[in-house]
Amino acid sequence: MLPIKPLFIQESNLGLRLFLGLVLVGALLLADLRYSGLATVRSAIDTALTPIYLIADIPSAIGDWQDNTIRSRQRLLDDNDRLRRENLVLQGRSQQLASMQADNARLRTLLNSTALLRDDVLVSEIIGVSPDPVRHQLVLDKGAEAEVYPGQPLIDAQGLMGQVVEVGLTTSRVLLVTDPTHSVPVQVNRNGVRAVAEGVGSLDQLAVNHVTATTDILAGDLLVTSGLGGRFPIGYPVAVVSAVERNPGEAFARITATPTAALDRARHVLLVFSQLPDVEPVLESRAISSE
Numbered sequence: 046m047l048p049i050k051p052l053f054i055q056e057s058n059l060g061l062r063l064f065l066g067l068v069l070v071g072a073l074l075l076a077d078l079r080y081s082g083l084a085t086v087r088s089a090i091d092t093a094l095t096p097i098y099l100i101a102d103i104p105s106a107i108g109d110w111q112d113n114t115i116r117s118r119q120r121l122l123d124d125n126d127r128l129r130r131e132n133l134v135l136q137g138r139s140q141q142l143a144s145m146q147a148d149n150a151r152l153r154t155l156l157n158s159t160a161l162l163r164d165d166v167l168v169s170e171i172i173g174v175s176p177d178p179v180r181h182q183l184v185l186d187k188g189a190e191a192e193v194y195p196g197q198p199l200i201d202a203q204g205l206m207g208q209v210v211e212v213g214l215t216t217s218r219v220l221l222v223t224d225p226t227h228s229v230p231v232q233v234n235r236n237g238v239r240a241v242a243e244g245v246g247s248l249d250q251l252a253v254n255h256v257t258a259t260t261d262i263l264a265g266d267l268l269v270t271s272g273l274g275g276r277f278p279i280g281y282p283v284a285v286v287s288a289v290e291r292n293p294g295e296a297f298a299r300i301t302a303t304p305t306a307a308l309d310r311a312r313h314v315l316l317v318f319s320q321l322p323d324v325e326p327v328l329e330s331r332a333i334s335s336e
Contacts (some may be wrong), residue, residue, distance in 0.1 A: 154202045165318040179223035188215045198317040204282035204305030232271040253300035
């Protein structure tokens, strides 16, 4: 009969080996903290384990390859369609941004044009145009709520456009300088010669009537408001003389001018709150009192 070895001897050997292993690990940790000599050993171990890391990453790499390469045709079509829609949306937004930038530039130009006016102004937008080709009128988005008043001058970045003739609560109607019923006192900016510019029913032409043939006025002269009558403050550009015709035997010259304002293109305009004294309401009040 074979002798039976006691079990406690095997358990004691296992415990001793475990204890020795823990002591060895502790010694290695202390040595790694205090000395840099094990850095080379640790680097060599990492290099030796690199193939193991690569082998362990194979399933994930295969999954990524399948997801990127072996995807279905329908999924590719769906992705392509989605990208096209997103591209269209981005293009639309970029166009809107370009429009906003253009509006901003126009507004900056418009506001810069008031530097020489010394008047309070109100930015307004044109929301309507008279359908009657004979009547040159515009509808603005500002009215009595914004303290707009009849007779108020209207300008754009280049010059005088007209004056307010009707005021509602939230809108107002403007008569352009080219309307056949409109006239504005002007003077030649070069020499101060006074005249009256009248509308003839064409957006690109004004008539300067009743100017004697000997008057010093030439093509290219700038006509500005003279301030006479108290309706328009002095100094607003109105038109540039385009032609001066003097016929022998006629007392008056035939003078035409081109408006400086963009009457058919402007969208944002300025209503001017003039600092000049109000003349016509005083005359109207006197007429009422006389009655």
